[in-house]
Amino acid sequence: MSGTFTLPLESEQLMLRIQDFKIINSDQIHTIQEPVLILIAGDASDRKFFRLINKEISAICMQFPKWEGGYGGDPISWIGMHNALSKMELPVPKIIEIDETNSCIWTEDLGDIFLTSIINDEILDIDDHKCNQAINYYKQALDLLIKAQYPQVKIDHPAINRFFDYEKLYYEMNFFITHFLNGFLNLNVSEENLEYINLYQDLKLLCKKLDSCERVLCHRDYHVRNIMLKDKDLYWIDFQDARMGPHAYDVVSLVRDSYVQITWKTRKHLYDYYIEKLNKIREKNNLNNISSISFNLELLLMGLQRNIKAIGSFGYLATKKNKPNYLRYVRQTLSILCSKEAQIHEETDIKAMLPNLFKLLYDLYNGSLEEILNEKIKNFK
Missing domain, CATH: 3.90.1200.10 (Aminoglycoside phosphotransferase (APH), C-terminal lobe)
Structure with a gap:
């Protein structure tokens, strides 16, 4: 299911694609040269989260089970609500890249402090x-x-x-x-x-x-x-x-x-x-x-x-x-x-x-x- 959306003005199109990086677990980081994607602990949803380790850019890759729209835990809903909250000046992570083919949304890396x-x-x-x-x-x-x-x-x-x-x-x-x-x-x-x-x-x-x-x-x-x-x-x-x-x-x-x-x-x-x-x-x-x-x-x-x-x-x-x-x-x-x-x-x-x-x-x-x-x-x- 497709949907329409617009990227915030501050976003940059960098052509980030998940298949361009080797995916490793956090305990392997010392054995691999960057750039790599580290699988990080996610939430209770079906999404997967990866951290891009790269001297040029820091980013989080959020991968959904599939690219779809509806209401709730799908990428179209996430983007739609992100745009709304951004216009309301609520603090949300900036979108860096949207990759529909791989069902991924790349955002700025907010770190690890909850x-x-x-x-x-x-x-x-x-x-x-x-x-x-x-x-x-x-x-x-x-x-x-x-x-x-x-x-x-x-x-x-x-x-x-x-x-x-x-x-x-x-x-x-x-x-x-x-x-x-x-x-x-x-x-x-x-x-x-x-x-x-x-x-x-x-x-x-x-x-x-x-x-x-x-x-x-x-x-x-x-x-x-x-x-x-x-x-x-x-x-x-x-x-x-x-x-x-x-x-x-x-x-x-x-x-x-x-x-x-x-x-x-x-x-x-x-x-x-x-x-x-x-x-x-x-x-x-x-x-x-x-x-x-x-x-x-x-x-x-x-x-x-x-x-x-x-x-x-x-x-x-x-x-x-x-x-x-x-x-x-x-x-x-x-x-x-x-x-x-x-x-x-x-x-x-x-x-x-x-x-x-x-x-x-x-x-x-x-x-x-x-x-x-x-x-x-x-x-x-």
């Missing part, structure tokens, strides 16, 4: 001065979200007609059931099973609540491994799935990230920072302020949905993609979900609102399903 790399301690804690630099970068990452949500230049970007609506949110909840509860734990969870009817009702209610939220542009996968640091500046990567959704979607993806342990006091500090900056930009756009009470409820509900979806993804990656390393984040994510702070709201009892969903989460974390879960993670091959 946002997760600068978290020196095991826990991100606002009370620990050693975390000050990392917390400041988190604030910069939140600033970039607001810049994307309220761009100075309105453009017609690929995500404008894609939404985290009820159907999409509920699909993600079913993804958790299909690939984690059933695919990984081998439970028999379905709407036809009378034991789980109330669980499905809770999931539907959660999605309906979130469907009613005001929508802005969402990166879609905004966590510490998709934010890079180069020359003290942050850059976005893996943005091709962007679409419209609640303000809190990317905020909780970052601040309730499964990959990083963050104290709840630190989370609140970052939430407060975001809502203050959010309302300032809304005032400039002649929009009403969002109250902290209403936004805190959105944060809790969106965080619940995002963390559950993350666990579903860990099950999928293990069972369908043969990537079991992600299973180590399951219990950490459950600890977030089962924390009292994940249920506390000024006006609403989240646990009372969704009792069957929270019962399942508690059963997984330290209840009737805990032993089964631990055994499955320990022995999964």
